Structures are given as C-alpha cells and as structure tokens.
Amino acid sequence: MIQQTRAYSTAALGLAIAQARRAAGLTVDQAAERSGISRRHLLDLEHGKKKPLITTLADVADGLGIPLGLLAERGWIAVEPPQLP
Known part of the structure; x- marks a missing residue:
C-alpha cells in the first residue's frame, strides 16, 4: 500500500x-x-509564480484579515510518492 505524502504547491x-x-x-x-x-x-503570488518568504505571507494574511496558519495550510497538497520498479 502506497501512502500519500504532502508537498508544498505555489499554485x-x-x-x-x-x-x-x-x-x-x-x-x-x-x-x-x-x-x-x-x-x-x-x-x-496569486498565479503561483513565486514562493513567498514567510514574512511576506504573514503580511499578505494580515492584509486579507485572515490567520497566517490558514493561508499557509492551503499551500499543501497531497501527492503520491513515485513507485519504484
């Protein structure tokens, strides 16, 4: 059984x-x-062309009036590790 893992996605x-x-x-x-x-x-940032510094992400979250953790968490996606032969 293959377990999913998570990867950060700028998109x-x-x-x-x-x-x-x-x-x-x-x-x-x-x-x-x-x-x-x-x-x-x-x-x-919105188009996923840049990966922000955490300080920039904190500024964006503050500017949008949302918690930094909520915004940061949404950048993670589930991925399956590559299968080895």
Whole structure:
C-alpha cells in the first residue's frame, strides 16, 4: 500500500490567496496596499509564480484579515510518492 505524502504547491497557495482576497471583497490593488507589497508581487503570488518568504505571507494574511496558519495550510497538497520498479 502506497501512502500519500504532502508537498508544498505555489499554485495551491496562489489560489488560496486569490480566493481569500475575493472573499474579503478586495481588488488586487487594495490587497497589495494593505499587505505592503506591490501589485505585481501579489499577482505573481496569486498565479503561483513565486514562493513567498514567510514574512511576506504573514503580511499578505494580515492584509486579507485572515490567520497566517490558514493561508499557509492551503499551500499543501497531497501527492503520491513515485513507485519504484
């Protein structure tokens, strides 16, 4: 039996950031300003193009009004380890 493991996904984290931003009713510009980062940086995070430093992720979570742990947890996805011959 193969056990699943977890891997960090910038795409999953980006989706979580975008969903949280929309749920807060914020535009990209508003969320970026509240988070203290540039619009481009926030868009790169939302599109999974960058893996944020924990301090940046904390700033984004604070700007969106959600707990850091909730946002960070959503960046993990279940994966199956490769099968060996």
